[in-house]
Amino acid sequence: MNRKFPEYKGLDLAEINKEVLKEWEANKTFEKSLSIREESPSFVFYEGPPSANGMPGIHHVMSRTIKDIICRFKTQKGFFVQRKAGWDTHGLPVELGVEKALGITKEDIGKSVSVAEYNEACRKDVMKYTDMWEDLTHKMGYWIDMDHPYITYDNRYIETLWWMLKELHKKNLLYKGYTIQPFSPAAGTGLSTHELNQPGCYRDVKDTTCTGQFKVVRNEDSAFLFENADADIFFLAWTTTPWTFPSNTALAVGPSIRYVKVRTFNPYTGSPLVVVLAKDLLSSYFDPKSADLSLADYKPGDKKIPYKILDEFDGEKLVGLRYEQLIPWIKPDGDAFRVIAGDFVTTDDGTGIVHIAPTFGADDNRVAKESGIAPLLLRDKDGKQQPMVDRTGKFYLIKDLDPGFVKTHVDLDTYSEFSGRYVKNAYDEKLTEDDPSLDVDLAVMLKKENKAFKVEKYVHNYPHCWRTDKPVLYYPLDSWFIRTTAVRERMIELNNTINWKPQSTGTGRFGKWLENLVDWNLSRSRYWGTPLPIWRTEDGKEEKCIGSVEELVNEIDRSVRAGFMDKNPFGSFRPGDFSDENYNKIDLHRPYVDDVILVSEQGKPMYREPDLIDVWFDSGAMPYAQAHYPFNPPEGGLQFPADFIAEGVDQTRGWFFTLHALATMLFDSVAFKNIISNGLVLDKNGNKMSKRLGNAVDPFETIEQFGSDPLRWYMITNAQPWDNLKFDGAGIDEVKRKFFGTLYNTYSFFALYANIDGFTGAEEEVPVSERPEIDRWIISLLNTLKKEVNDALDSYEPTRAGRAIQEFVTENLSNWYVRLNRKRFWGGEFDRDKIAAYQTLYQSLETVAMLAAPIAPFYMDRLFCDLNKISGRHSEESVHLTDFPGADESYIDSSLEERMGYAQQISSMVLALRRKVNIKVRQPLQKIMLPVYDNHFEQQIDAVKDLIMTEVNIKEIEYLKDVTGVLVEKNQTQL
Helix, strand or coil: CCCCCCCCCCCCHHHHHHHHHHHHHHHCHHHHHHHCCCCCCECCECCCCCCCCCCCCHHHHHHHHHHHHHHHHHHHCCCECCCEEEECCCCHHHHHHHHHHHCCCHHHECCCECHHHHHHHHHHHCCCCHHHHHHHHHHCCCCCEEEEEEECCCHHHHHHHHHHHHHHHHCCCEEEEEEEEEEECCCCEECCHHHHCCCCCEEEEEEEEEEEEEEECCCCCCHHHHCCCCCCEEEEEEECCHHHHHHCCEEEECCCCEEEEEEEECCCCCCEEEEEEEHHHHHHHCCHHHCCCCCCCCCCCCCCCCCEEEEEEEHHHCCCCEECCCCCCECCCCCCCEEEECCCCCCCCCCCEEEECCCCCHHHHHHHHHCCCCCCCEEECCCCEECCECCCCEECCHHHECHHHHHHHECHHHHCCCCCCECCHHHCCCCCCCCCCHHHHHHHHHHHCCCEEEEEEEEEEEEECCCCCCECEEEEEEEEEECHHHHHHHHHHHHCCCEEECHHHHHHHHHHHHHCCCCEECEECCCCCCECCEEECCCCCCEEECCCHHHHHHHHHHHHHHCCCCCCCCCCCCCCCCCHHHHCCCCCCCCCCCCCEEECCCCCEEEECCCEECHHHHHHCHHHHCCCCCCCCCCCCCCCCECEEEEEHHHCCCHHHHHHHHHHHHHCCCCECEEEEECCEECCCCCECCCCCCCCCCHHHHHHHHCHHHHHHHHHHCCCCCCCEECCHHHHHHHHHHHHHHHHHHHHHHHHHHHHHCCCCCCCCCCHHHCCHHHHHHHHHHHHHHHHHHHHHHCCCHHHHHHHHHHHHHHHHHHHHHHHCHHHHHCCCCCHHHHHHHHHHHHHHHHHHHHHCCCCHHHHHHHHHHHHHHHCCCCCCCHHHCCCCCCCHHHCCHHHHHHHHHHHHHHHHHHHHHHHCCCCCCCCEEEEEEECCCHHHHHHHHHCHHHHHHHHCEEEEEEECCCCCCCCCCCCCCC
16 A cells, blocks of 8 residues: 655645544544543633623634633643633623614613513523634634533523522621712613723723812801901812712811912902912912912903912811802702811812712712711602712703702702703713713803803813723712622732732732722622522511522512412422423523512511622632532532633733632632733734724634634734734734744655655654764754743743744754755665654654644644554544653753754854855855854864854864954943
C-alpha cells in the first residue's frame, strides 16, 4: 500500500475550519474528549451567561477563546472539564426590547397589556438570537455543552435562588430599608452600586448650573448679619441640578469654614444686595479688579460689578439661621428652611454653602435627618408620600396628587406651569438636547425674580443607566438590601487568595471596590425576573421568606385552610420530582406568585413584596443554580468553587462581584480560584466599537474571510488578554501569512520530500544522541518549548504560550533548522542521516500541533491528523484527544541552545549590516571582528564558527579581546 502524507495546493484556513468542524460533528470529538476523562480529576469551569436577546460581537470571540484555550489545555492535561453553557434571560435588556416592540411603556403594563402577556413576550424574546450565539460558538471552535444549558428563567434555577435568599434571610443579611438610591426613570427601577459602576456609566455632560439666592429671615439670631447692611441679605448656594431647587428644605455650611458678607449687586437685575459665601470662593464670583470700584457709581447693566466685603466669620455662626423658601410651590410638613452643619461641605467648588434637597441626595437625606429637617414630600392620590418627581422623571401632575393635599399645600398659580415637566430632556421622547431644559427654564424664572446670582453651563461627570444610556436620579426608595458590608473584611481576605490575571485588577479595581463596599440594593420594580420570595403582613411586623416550591405549596395549603385562598394553584406540583414535566406545571414568575396570599403565625394575611431581584443575583448564583442545588445536585456533588473563570473587565463589578459576594456569604469561600479578566476590543484607532459609529466588526464575516484559527491566534498573541486590543483585520492577515503560512510551508516541505523518499514515520527510531548536532539542537529547543508552553498555560498566560510557539516555528524550525538542512532532504540515499532529519522534523511538527491545539484547534488538528494517519504513532483520531506533551529533560542541552542562539544572532546582525551597506551575501568577505568578553563566550562561538561563516559568507572570525578604540559606547544624549 502506497501511503503518502497529504499534499495541498494552497492554505485555505477558512475552508479547513469548515471541514474540521464536520469531522468533529461526525466523530463526536468534543463528547469523546469528555468521556475519556470521566474518571479523571475534575477541573471546574464556570461559563458566564450571555443574554441571547442581543447579537454576539467580536469581543465575545476574545473572551470565549480564552475560556476554550484553558479548558482544552486542562483536558489534554488529563482533567475532566465539564463545560455547561448558560443563558442570562431576565432583566432590563429583555424588558426594554419587548416594550419597544410592543410600542408600550412600563406604565402600560397591567393596563393595555397584562403582566402575564408581557412576561410571555419576554420569555420568547429573550432567546431570539440563540441560533446566532450557537452558530458563532460552533464556528469559532468553542467547545461547550450547548444542548443542556442552564437558563435563568427556568423554575428550577429560580428555586435555587429562593433557597439562597432564604439562607441570607436566616443569617440576617437580607433587610428592607428606605434610603436614597440610584434610580433610572427610563428603566423604571432602582439600580445597585455595581450596576452604576459598569464601564461607561459615568460620562461628562454639559448642564445648566445655577447659584441661587436664598433670602435670610431677619430675626434675633440673624441680627449680626444685618449690621452695616443696607439691602436684603442672601445665602448663595450652587447646584448642577436646578430642578432640585423646588425640593430644597435646608442649606449646609462647614462649621470651621470662613465665610464673608459681601455688599454688591445682582448681575441680572442690578438690584442691591448682600450675599454670604465662603471666603476661599470669593474670586469665583467676584473679579478682584472690581473691589476698588465705587458702589455708588454702579448702574444696572454695567459689565463690571463693584463689591465690598463687610464682614467675615466661621460657618458655625450661621448654623440655625433661617431663610425664605426659594421656590414656594409646595409647603413642607415639619421644620424646614434652616441652615445646618454638614461634614461634607468643602470649598472645592460652588459657594461653600450646599443646597439640601433630602429627597434627592444621600448626604442631603442624612444631614437633614440628623438636624431634624423635614423633606419636601407630596401626597399622591393613593395617600402615599412621594418626592416631587415621579418615577418617570417628571414633576407630579396635579391630577395625580391628593386633592386635600393640593388644597392645603400647593400654590397652583406658580406650580401649574411646571407640573408634568421632565427634569431631564432625555426622559421625554418629544424633546431633544436642543430644546430648553427644565433647568434652563427654572434658572430664567429665578433670574427674573432676583433669586439667581450666577447661571452658566458646566461640564461634570454624571451617572447614566447601564442599559438605557439615560441619566440616573438619586431617589428615595423602599428597597430590599443584602447586607454585604457585614462580610466586607472577609470578602477582602478571600479575594487576596484568588489568582487574578492581571493581578492589578484583583488588588486594584476589584480590591478597591470591596474596600468601599456598600450594601447591595437587591430589589427591582419590574416585571420580568426572579420574584423576591418574601411575604409580609400589611403592618410589616411578620414576614416569611420562602426557600423552595415544596415550602410554598405547603404554605398555600395552610392559607387555603385559613380561608385566605380558595385553592392551591401549585397543587399539582409533586415535591421530589425534578423532571421537566413536573416543574413545567408551575410558573414562579409574576403575576402567578403575586396572586398567592399566605397566612402568618398570628393568623394574618401575608402578601408578597412586589419587587423582583437584581438580575446580577441570577448570574452570581449560577454555580449553585445550574446544578439545582441543594435539591437535585449531580452525583459527584456541587462543582464548587471554580478552578477557572474568564470574562471581560467590565464584569469586575458585575458577575465577578456577585459570584464573590454570594460565595462568601453562603459558603465562606471563594467562588473562583483563577481568573483571566480580558480588556476591551477597540477599533484599530483605539475607539470603542459601536454600530452607530460604523466601526463594529462582524465576527461571522471575519471568520468566513480568515478562518477562526488566525482570528484566535491574533487576538491572543497580539497583546496580553487583559490589555485592550486595537482590532485590525490586517493583523489577522499578517498572522495568517507569517505563522500559519510558515507552518504550512514547513509541513509542505516535509510532505513533499517524505513522499518522494517513502518516509512514513514508522521507521526504526534513530536515537537522538546519535543524530547530528543541528537535530539535537532543535529537539532540545522543542523540549524547552514544551516546558515554556506548559508553564505559561498553567499560569493562565496564553499570550506567552502562543508567542513562544510562534517564535519556535518561524525563527527556529523554519528559518534555521529547515533552511540549514535542505540538502539532507533533497537528494542522496535514504540513509540513517536522512531518516534522522525526517524524524526530527516530523517530531517538531507533531509537537507543535499538540502544543498549539488549544489556541488554534482547527489547523492543528488537521496537521496532527495528516501526520498521524500515515505514521500511526497515535491511536487517537484527533489531537484534542491526546495528552498534552511533556518535556523530556534529558534532551534539553542548554549549552547547545545558547551557542546556536549566538550563531543565529550574530548571523542576523551580519546579514543586516550587509543589507545596510548593500553588499550581497553571494559576495564573500574576508572576516568579521567579534568582541569577546570571556573565555566561555569564545568557546561557544568557536563551536559554531563554521556555521556562522557559511551562513554569512565570510572566511574568518577575528576575536577582539581588547576593544579599546574599537567599540564606542553611546552616551545618554545620543541614545
